[in-house]
Amino acid sequence: xxxxxxxxxxxxxxxxxxxxxxxxxxxxxxxxxxxxxxxxxxxxxxxxxxxxxxxxxxxxxxxxxxxxxxxxxxxxxxxxxxxxxxxxxxxxxxxxxxxxxxxxxxxxxxxxxxxxxxxxxxxxxxxxxxxxxxxxxxxxxxxxxxxxxxxxxxxxxxxxxxxxxxxxxxxxxxxxxxxxxxxxxxxxxxxxxxxxxxxxxxxxxxxxxxxxxxxxxxxxxxxxxxxxxxxxxxxxxxxxxxxxxxxxxxxxxxxxxxxxxxxxxxxxxxxxx
Amino acid sequence: xxxxxxxxxxxxxxxxxxxxxxxxxxxxxxxxxxxxxxxxxxxxxxxxxxxxxxxxxxxxxxxxxxxxxxxxxxxxxxxxxxxxxxxxxxxxxxxxxxxxxxxxxxxxxxxxxxxxxxxxxxxxxxxxxxxxxxxxxxxxxxxxxxxxxxxxxxxxxxxxxxxxxxxxxxxxxxxxxxxxxxxxxxxxxxxxxxxxxxxxxxxxxxxxxxxxxxxxxxxxxxxxxxxxxxxxxxxxxxxxxxxxxxxxxxxxxxxxxxxxxxxxxxxxxxxxxxxxxxxxxxxxxxxxxxxxxxxxxxxxxxxxxxxxxxxxxxxxxxxxxxxxxxxxxxxxxxxxxxxxxxxxxxxxxxxxxxxxxxxxxxxxxxxxxxxxxxxxxxxxxxxxxxxxxxxxxxxxxxxxxxxxxxxxxxxxxxxxxxxxxxxxxxxxxxxxxxxxxxxxxxxxxxxxxxxxxxxxxxxxxxxxxxxxxxxxxxxxxxxxxxxxxxxxxxxxxxxxxxxxxxxxxxxxxxxxxxxxxxxxxxxxxxxxxxxxxxxxxxxxxxxxxxxxxxxxxxxxxxxxxxxxxxxxxxxxxxxxxxxxxxxxxxxxxxx
Numbered sequence: 001x002x003x004x005x006x007x008x009x010x011x012x013x014x015x016x017x018x019x020x021x022x023x024x025x026x027x028x029x030x031x032x033x034x035x036x037x038x039x040x041x042x043x044x045x046x047x048x049x050x051x052x053x054x055x056x057x058x059x060x061x062x063x064x065x066x067x068x069x070x071x072x073x074x075x076x077x078x079x080x081x082x083x084x085x086x087x088x089x090x091x092x093x094x095x096x097x098x099x100x101x102x103x104x105x106x107x108x109x110x111x112x113x114x115x116x117x118x119x120x121x122x123x124x125x126x127x128x129x130x131x132x133x134x135x136x137x138x139x140x141x142x143x144x145x146x147x148x149x150x151x152x153x154x155x156x157x158x159x160x161x162x163x164x165x166x167x168x169x170x171x172x173x174x175x176x177x178x179x180x181x182x183x184x185x186x187x188x189x190x191x192x193x194x195x196x197x198x199x200x201x202x203x204x205x206x207x208x209x210x211x212x213x214x215x216x217x218x219x220x221x222x223x224x225x226x227x228x229x230x231x232x233x234x235x236x237x238x239x240x241x242x243x244x245x246x247x248x249x250x251x252x253x254x255x256x257x258x259x260x261x262x263x264x265x266x267x268x269x270x271x272x273x
Numbered sequence: 274x275x276x277x278x279x280x281x282x283x284x285x286x287x288x289x290x291x292x293x294x295x296x297x298x299x300x301x302x303x304x305x306x307x308x309x310x311x312x313x314x315x316x317x318x319x320x321x322x323x324x325x326x327x328x329x330x331x332x333x334x335x336x337x338x339x340x341x342x343x344x345x346x347x348x349x350x351x352x353x354x355x356x357x358x359x360x361x362x363x364x365x366x367x368x369x370x371x372x373x374x375x376x377x378x379x380x381x382x383x384x385x386x387x388x389x390x391x392x393x394x395x396x397x398x399x400x401x402x403x404x405x406x407x408x409x410x411x412x413x414x415x416x417x418x419x420x421x422x423x424x425x426x427x428x429x430x431x432x433x434x435x436x437x438x439x440x441x442x443x444x445x446x447x448x449x450x451x452x453x454x455x456x457x458x459x460x461x462x463x464x465x466x467x468x469x470x471x472x473x474x475x476x477x478x479x480x481x482x483x484x485x486x487x488x489x490x491x492x493x494x495x496x497x498x499x500x501x502x503x504x505x506x507x508x509x510x511x512x513x514x515x516x517x518x519x520x521x522x523x524x525x526x527x528x529x530x531x532x533x534x535x536x537x538x539x540x541x542x543x544x545x546x547x548x549x550x551x552x553x554x555x556x557x558x559x560x561x562x563x564x565x566x567x568x569x570x571x572x573x574x575x576x577x578x579x580x581x582x583x584x585x586x587x588x589x590x591x592x593x594x595x596x597x598x599x600x601x602x603x604x605x606x607x608x609x610x611x612x613x614x615x616x617x618x619x620x621x622x623x624x625x626x627x628x629x630x631x632x633x634x635x636x637x638x639x640x641x642x643x644x645x646x647x648x649x650x651x652x653x654x655x656x657x658x659x660x661x662x663x664x665x666x667x668x669x670x671x672x673x674x675x676x677x678x679x680x681x682x683x684x685x686x687x688x689x690x691x692x693x694x695x696x697x698x699x700x701x702x703x704x705x706x707x708x709x710x711x712x713x714x715x716x717x718x719x720x721x722x723x724x725x726x727x728x729x730x731x732x733x734x735x736x737x738x739x740x741x742x743x744x745x746x747x748x749x750x751x752x753x754x755x756x757x758x759x760x761x762x763x764x765x766x767x768x769x770x771x772x773x774x775x776x777x778x779x780x781x782x783x784x785x786x787x788x789x790x791x792x793x794x795x796x797x798x799x800x801x802x803x804x805x806x807x808x809x810x811x812x813x814x815x816x817x818x819x820x821x822x823x824x825x826x827x828x829x830x831x832x833x834x835x836x837x838x839x840x841x842x843x844x845x846x847x848x849x850x851x852x853x854x855x856x857x858x859x860x861x862x863x864x
Binding site: 174176 | 645712
């Protein structure tokens with residue numbers, strides 16, 4: 001039996017559900033648009049907020065477009081943008097954290113205080129100002145989301161790295177004359193990778209929620225394209241009718257974040273990632 | 274009905290893993306202990322001695338379960354008690370003294386509140402009565418300021434005092450049985466003597482039976498009436514203390530005794546060549562440096578020379594700065610002043626100013642192999658890194674050298690693919706050593722390399738280092754708190770007290786002249802196998818001469834010195850008395 005199978009077997013039930021949800025959404029993000037029956041902006045129905053039918057699996061939205069197709073496209077935006085932002089944030093945050101922990105002294109001081117300052121800026125307000133100044137675009141969204149989540153990761157990674165740096169084997173490496181990069185990548189990083197991966201997953205969930213929030217406020221992905229958050233917002237008028245057009249994307253956000261959370265939690269309790 | 278206070282019969286304890294085989298940890302142990310006597314459980318780590326001791330509290334560590342056997346205390350079957358019965362037993366009839374008092378006390382409550390807690394929990398006394406009783410106990414345990422010491426917090430007293438305070442906590446309920454789990458292992462030898470003395474009298478006057486868990490036969494010799502020797506959960510032998518100490522029957526007991534008191538090694542021969550390592554006026558510490566002296570100096574003005582293949586033992590108690598010497602030589606802690614010469618090159622204080630070759634030639638072996646090895650690397654990776662870093666060895670050549678190194682430290686070659694965390698304590702320390710040897714150093718700094726290991730395993734490591742330094746001609750510095758062990762392996766000895774070298778001599782001439790008073794105290798404090806030894810050690814004197822403020826150059830040992838002379842030692846810095854042994858003391862120095 002190989003390691004992956006053993007790992008899967010040991011995963012608690014909640015973790016398996018989480019894993020299934022996450023895998024499902026990843027597949028949707030990658031292959032969804034290929035199987036989508038309609039393009040994003042195509043008008044397919046004269047009725048708005050139509051019920052589900054054989055043609056329109058999830059009914060139509062407030063302009064009479066296919067909700068199912070828009071959901072498949074929307075998932076791609078949400079998942080890829082969130083992955084990219086979380087990945088970049090963790091990469092930058094952890095690199096800075098390793099620098100701070102290994103250099104110590106004033107380097108650590110400056111980095112840590114800068115991050116403290118960044119944490120104190122309300123992220124939604126920052127996003128408002130940035131979008132107002134530069135206009136909304138995907139790259140700007142990526143920058144905003146990354147900047148928002150770097151400090152949190154920095155703090156966690158720095159605390160982890162500090163514990164490892166204090167251990168004797170790092171002293172041994174220093175005494176041997178190793179450079180900072182070797183110490184960071186070969187000695188310290190492997191010993192903090194598991195909690196870091198957990199943090200990456202957690203950041204991913206945060207970014208999904210923040211991106212959905214931004215889009216809901218109209219700051220995120222711009223029409224005619226839509227991520228899951230904008231889908232909820234544009235169909236808000238259908239809420240009184242209980243339209244699938246608003247329920248489906250809301251459920252999508254919920255199942256993606258809950259799934260990721262369940263998976264992360266079971267990884268934490270299992271002690272391995 | 275026997276008159277025995279404690280009776281254990283056929284005790285078997287095993288692991289109960291959810292899947293997989295059960296493993297027997299303690300195998301069919303039986304013993305009986307009359308009232309008021311002390312039984313010592315002795316063995317190396319993993320021998321099951323603590324597991325046996327804890328079972329008398331009706332406790333087994335998670336994952337362990339009692340498979341068979343009876344445990345009787347007085348008229349009670351401890352093994353049949355339910356949770357309520359156990360709660361009533363623990364802390365009242367059976368009490369426990371742990372190895373680390375510092376970890377056993379709650380740092381945020383006063384000592385007395387914790388000492389009288391068992392009385393309050395079991396509703397045996399009111400707070401006022403309890404406090405009065407605690408003060409009595411403090412007095413009988415020879416604690417300074419018995420009335421007020423309880424008002425302090427655990428960090429405000431010394432380690433030895435804290436250990437005695439924990440004994441007070443254990444004795445306050447007049448227990449029938451006290452379990453002492455390596456209670457002096459974490460203490461310095463000089464402190465250990467005092468603590469052992471007070472334990473012995475306190476237990477005797479309380480009339481309690483005691484179980485003393487230890488790996489140190491000499492310590493046990495002082496405390497025990499009976500001894501039970503354990504190995505891998507199996508009784509090797511048991512009997513009266515005298516019999517075991519003088520006429521051991523089991524081979525294992527003899528091995529233990531031999532390891533505890535290693536025979537002297539031959540000094541290294543042919544030392545005519547130039548010194549490899551020359552240290553002079555070494556001063557190091559923490560905080561900003563002013564005039565070559567750091568704000569918090571740890572080591573002051575230490576110097577020595579070391580030639581190829583010879584060994585120096587640096588001896589001192591915890592906090593004496595012995596590890597700081599190693600760190601300053603290795604460059605991990607840049608020295609404040611003084612010089613360190615390697616061959617004919619002067620080494621820069623800081624690491625980043627030293628050349629790669631200089632770094633290669635000085636290697637340090639850390640005390641704790643658990644933290645000195647990167648758990649993310651395999652044995653092979655651990656050894657291959659210095660080979661690549663210093664010699665550019667890769668691929669086949671590196672793999673071959675790794676195998677040679679594994680041979681050198683007597684580990685099977687197949688271990689190269691294992692994660693270092695999977696090794697045993699002794700194997701880890703060997704690997705730790707091999708990594709240093711991979712650099713082919715001229716100087717090896719061994720910082721307390723055996724203090725985390727069992728006697729027998731530690732002895733093997735020391736022998737290995739000793740053989741290798743002779744064969745490979747590596748100048749070695751052994752840093753240790755254990756004067757009797759270091760003495761067996763070193764050519765030269767340096768005694769450190771409060772960061773200053775108080776005595777230095779070749780081993781052969783070490784005993785020729787009069788020692789520094791601190792060395793005398795150290796030598797006296799090393800426990801001997803003789804059961805009467807503890808009673809023969811004179812009590813440490815009360816302070817006679819106080820150190821005046823500001824006298825930085827005065828003798829550091831002044832405030833503990835039994836031979837201090839008022840008007841001389843507290844006014845004039847001690848001269849260096851020409852050896853052997855070279856001693857920094859007024860004692861016996863020409864006027």
